[in-house]
Amino acid sequence: xxxxxxxxxxxxxxxxxxxxxxxxxxxxxxxxxxxxxxxxxxxxxxxxxxxxxxxxxxxxxxxxxxxxxxxxxxxxxxxxxxxxxxxxxxxxxxxxxxxxxxxxxxxxxxxxxxxxxxxxxxxxxxxxxxxxxxxxxxxxxxxxxxxxxxxxxxxxxxxxxxxxxxxxxxxxxxxxxxxxxxxxxxxxxxxxxxxxxxxxxxxxxxxxxxxxxxxxxxxxxxxxxxx
Amino acid sequence: xxxxxxxxxxxxxxxxxxxxxxxxxxxxxxxxxxxxxxxxxxxxxxxxxxxxxxxxxxxxxxxxxxxxxxxxxxxxxxxxxxxxxxxxxxxxxxxxxxxxxxxxxxxxxxxxxxxxxxxxxxxxxxxxxxxxxxxxxxxxxxxxxxxxxxxxxxxxxxxxxxxxxxxxxxxxxxxxxxxxxxxxxxxxxxxxxxxxxxxxxxxxxxxxxxxxxxxxxxxxxxxxxxxxxxxxxxxxxxxxxxxxxxxxxxxxxxxxxxxxxxxxxxxxxxxxxxxxxxxxxxxxxxxxxxxxxxxxxxxxxxxxxxxxxxxxxxxxxxxxxxx
Numbered sequence: 001x002x003x004x005x006x007x008x009x010x011x012x013x014x015x016x017x018x019x020x021x022x023x024x025x026x027x028x029x030x031x032x033x034x035x036x037x038x039x040x041x042x043x044x045x046x047x048x049x050x051x052x053x054x055x056x057x058x059x060x061x062x063x064x065x066x067x068x069x070x071x072x073x074x075x076x077x078x079x080x081x082x083x084x085x086x087x088x089x090x091x092x093x094x095x096x097x098x099x100x101x102x103x104x105x106x107x108x109x110x111x112x113x114x115x116x117x118x119x120x121x122x123x124x125x126x127x128x129x130x131x132x133x134x135x136x137x138x139x140x141x142x143x144x145x146x147x148x149x150x151x152x153x154x155x156x157x158x159x160x161x162x163x164x165x166x167x168x169x170x171x172x173x174x175x176x177x178x179x180x181x182x183x184x185x186x187x188x189x190x191x192x193x194x195x196x197x198x199x200x201x202x203x204x205x206x207x208x209x210x211x212x213x214x215x216x217x218x219x220x221x222x223x224x225x226x227x
Numbered sequence: 228x229x230x231x232x233x234x235x236x237x238x239x240x241x242x243x244x245x246x247x248x249x250x251x252x253x254x255x256x257x258x259x260x261x262x263x264x265x266x267x268x269x270x271x272x273x274x275x276x277x278x279x280x281x282x283x284x285x286x287x288x289x290x291x292x293x294x295x296x297x298x299x300x301x302x303x304x305x306x307x308x309x310x311x312x313x314x315x316x317x318x319x320x321x322x323x324x325x326x327x328x329x330x331x332x333x334x335x336x337x338x339x340x341x342x343x344x345x346x347x348x349x350x351x352x353x354x355x356x357x358x359x360x361x362x363x364x365x366x367x368x369x370x371x372x373x374x375x376x377x378x379x380x381x382x383x384x385x386x387x388x389x390x391x392x393x394x395x396x397x398x399x400x401x402x403x404x405x406x407x408x409x410x411x412x413x414x415x416x417x418x419x420x421x422x423x424x425x426x427x428x429x430x431x432x433x434x435x436x437x438x439x440x441x442x443x444x445x446x447x448x449x450x451x452x453x454x455x456x457x458x459x460x461x462x463x464x465x466x467x468x469x470x471x472x473x474x475x476x477x478x479x480x481x482x483x484x485x486x487x488x489x490x491x492x493x494x495x496x497x498x499x500x501x502x503x504x505x506x507x508x509x510x511x512x513x514x515x516x517x518x519x520x521x522x523x524x525x526x527x528x529x530x531x532x533x534x535x536x537x538x539x540x541x542x543x544x545x546x547x548x549x550x
Contacts, residue, residue: 102530146415170370171371175411
């Protein structure tokens with residue numbers, strides 16, 4: 001009898017342990033102060049270390065132009081393919097950074113007649129007639145002084161968002177490109193004089209849901225002679 | 228008598244022990260049953276803003292569909308609170324964390340901590356400035372969106388006129404990003420004149436009050452560009468109250484409220500951030516990573532925003548654009 005009595009405390013303790021093992025009496029949450037700011041939140045670290053203008057001028061002649069000259073598709077041919085099947089045309093001729101249904105960008109070269117010059121807006125535009133047989137697609141070449149859009153950057157596979165610190169640095173590339181184009185490409189011609197004449201160009205556009213194509217040119221010049 | 232007492236007390240003690248053991252076993256069984264489903268922790272700013280509520284809902288729905296249980300919490304734009312929530316996720320042995328973060332620099336540390344504890348983080352909407360820590364960053368391209376909104380605003384203003392800018396909460400990185408995006412477009416047109424620029428902290432009521440005062444000081448306002456939709460709603464209400472018609476108001480986010488305002492012809496445009504879709508995509512990538520240790524995609528994925536005007540407003544519902 002005495003022996004059993006001695007066992008009881010042991011049994012009691014053993015039972016307690018079993019019960020406790022399934023109970024969560026408290027949760028240990030570590031408080032790690034870290035080395036952040038006092039108020040906790042901070043704006044993007046704009047350390048100004050990325051100079052987009054420098055980047056663009058450094059790659060323009062060495063990478064941008066050679067890539068675009070090499071990869072450019074004849075515009076008339078592309079228009080035909082787009083009017084047949086957009087997805088097929090995109091896969092064959094276009095580029096996009098991800099496969100999730102985001103828009104295709106294309107690099108094109110062409111020769112076309114200027115049918116209208118609109119310099120009312122700071123976004124100067126030339127309406128051009130690329131394929132006289134195509135009556136539905138409106139093709140515009142933007143000639144500045146204000147050039148908008150991200151088509152050139154988005155058409156180049158060697159410029160990837162993952163290589164930039166954040167979306168603002170990535171965005172500054174296309175802004176710098178637009179500035180560069182206005183200064184070195186589109187500012188050179190008198191478009192009013194070219195109305196009704198033919199131009200040759202190399203450029204890029206990003207396809208959207210409208211029936212309007214806006215080309216950002218990297219090369220534009222008066223074509224030799226009428227067709 | 229003594230012998231009986233002894234026997235009785237032993238019996239009582241033994242019964243007591245048995246019942247404790249039973250309780251213990253049942254409790255153990257219960258916890259192991261619920262831990263069969265993996266947990267996905269969803270951390271966003273407050274759900275008072277329908278945008279973040281849509282993010283949380285998008286993530287929850289996809290997670291449940293894929294067989295997870297979820298816990299949605301809010302850091303209220305406080306990095307310290309966010310840090311504590313990461314700790315909770317770690318303690319809860321979450322299988323993954325989906326997070327719309329409370330500040331790039333502070334979040335890097337939190338994500339590193341989770342990584343060290345074996346928990347992968349999938350960032351949505353806002354990015355951090357360091358790669359290789361979160362598994363994926365599905366970034367909402369606020370800058371591109373703001374450029375779209377800014378471009379449309381300039382077009383509607385005919386490239387000239389006096390305008391007001393209402394900026395978001397200054398501690399939120401997106402407030403600065405959107406303002407910069409707007410100005411990267413607007414400032415190219417010298418005839419566009421900003422007559423007032425104030426923060427309304429993302430808040431509808433504050434935007435109303437600020438707009439009221441601005442209208443008293445400036446009689447000739449042609450347009451108002453706002454860092455988000457709730458402020459655009461507040462500004463629009465103030466303009467109406469002051470009897471001002473045909474003022475061009477543009478917002479950002481793509482909320483149902485502003486969609487309805489656009490359809491009614493009041494607010495002219497907004498920019499949709501595909502919040503619902505981004506949150507769902509993050510959960511899908513988390514699921515793939517949990518199962519295969521790979522996502523099959525690059526870490527940083529930039530998701531573009533969409534311009535919403537009268538022409539496509541009817542396709543917009545809870546931060547998603549139908550085809």
